[in-house]
Amino acid sequence: MLSSGYGGAKAPAASQTGLGFPQPLSEKYRPKTLDDFAGLRRPRAIFTSFARAPYESGWLLVGPSGTGKTTMALAFASMIHGEIHHIPSRECDLETVQQICQSCWYVPMGGGFHIVLVDEADQMSRAAQLAFLSKLDSTGAVPKTVFIFTANSTSLLEDRFISRCRLVEFTREGMAEPGFDLLARIWRQESESEPNPATLTAILEASNLNIREALMRLEVELMAPSECGMKATVCKSASPKPKIQSIDSLSPAQKAWVTRRAKWAAQQGANA
Numbered sequence: 001m002l003s004s005g006y007g008g009a010k011a012p013a014a015s016q017t018g019l020g021f022p023q024p025l026s027e028k029y030r031p032k033t034l035d036d037f038a039g040l041r042r043p044r045a046i047f048t049s050f051a052r053a054p055y056e057s058g059w060l061l062v063g064p065s066g067t068g069k070t071t072m073a074l075a076f077a078s079m080i081h082g083e084i085h086h087i088p089s090r091e092c093d094l095e096t097v098q099q100i101c102q103s104c105w106y107v108p109m110g111g112g113f114h115i116v117l118v119d120e121a122d123q124m125s126r127a128a129q130l131a132f133l134s135k136l137d138s139t140g141a142v143p144k145t146v147f148i149f150t151a152n153s154t155s156l157l158e159d160r161f162i163s164r165c166r167l168v169e170f171t172r173e174g175m176a177e178p179g180f181d182l183l184a185r186i187w188r189q190e191s192e193s194e195p196n197p198a199t200l201t202a203i204l205e206a207s208n209l210n211i212r213e214a215l216m217r218l219e220v221e222l223m224a225p226s227e228c229g230m231k232a233t234v235c236k237s238a239s240p241k242p243k244i245q246s247i248d249s250l251s252p253a254q255k256a257w258v259t260r261r262a263k264w265a266a267q268q269g270a271n272a
């Protein structure tokens with residue numbers, strides 16, 4: 001195993017009982033409700049209000065990767081018991097739009113709303129973008145349907161598309177403190193030991209406050225706290241020679257974690 005190098009972290013002392021069945025941390029700690037999110041005060045407030053009285057509309061969630069856009073759309077959908085139609089990244093073409101919008105003419109399961117979630121909407125085909133224009137207009141609106149688009153930027157989206165959506169900005173500003181608290185909470189839960197604040201800060205810095213990336217780094221760090229003492233920003237570049245750590249040098253708790261994680265990964269591979 002390669003150590004990623006945040007330096008100075010103490011090995012988790014107790015067994016990592018938090019992992020009943022190993023999962024990536026970003027899945028295990030994926031926020032399920034709006035209250036579960038770290039930071040994002042304004043987007044949470046907007047979707048809390050909207051959930052009280054939803055209506056047919058289009059929403060555009062814009063911000064850097066790993067800030068919780070997709071997860072918030074899913075949390076909102078589950079809050080209003082919406083029927084989710086998820087179009088993953090780069091799969092949104094004209095045919096998909098037509099098919100999904102057609103199925104939205106049926107009464108949604110649960111009787112509430114259809115939620116059409118289009119990820120990385122700025123990558124959708126031009127024909128798909130044009131097809132959405134009429135669906136987002138009150139004249140051609142699809143009944144009982146909320147469209148939620150996520151994108152890292154609006155640069156590839158047409159003005160007339162953007163102007164038909166309600167814009168919600170996801171920013172990394174103000175994320176340092178809630179991000180730190182999130183990592184600390186997860187560290188404590190997973191290792192039953194106190195985290196080294198410098199390590200958590202370094203992880204957040206190296207991840208540029210991309211919470212998904214920070215959780216990946218935390219996962220590795222929990223397996224084997226680094227000892228190389230390098231600054232995270234240095235370790236992010238490929239230049240420093242990585243320190244090889246053998247599984248024999250891990251504590252029993254870390255070994256158990258690594259073994260269960262490997263089993264889980266193998267099972268995922270077998271199910272794929």
Ligand SMILES: Nc1ncnc2c1ncn2[C@@H]1O[C@H](COP(=O)(O)OP(=O)(O)O)[C@@H](O)[C@H]1O
Nearest residue numbers: 026030037038065066067068069070071211212
């Ligand atoms: N603000 C946040 N609070 C808690 N977890 C977060 C937050 N932002 C991202 N995450 C974590 O990162 C993962 C990826 O988030 P995601 O919604 O896919 O980001 P995006 O769509 O902005 O790229 C989530 O599963 C979650 O574990």
Ligand SMILES: [Mg+2]
Nearest residue numbers: 069070119150
């Ligand atoms: Mg996303």
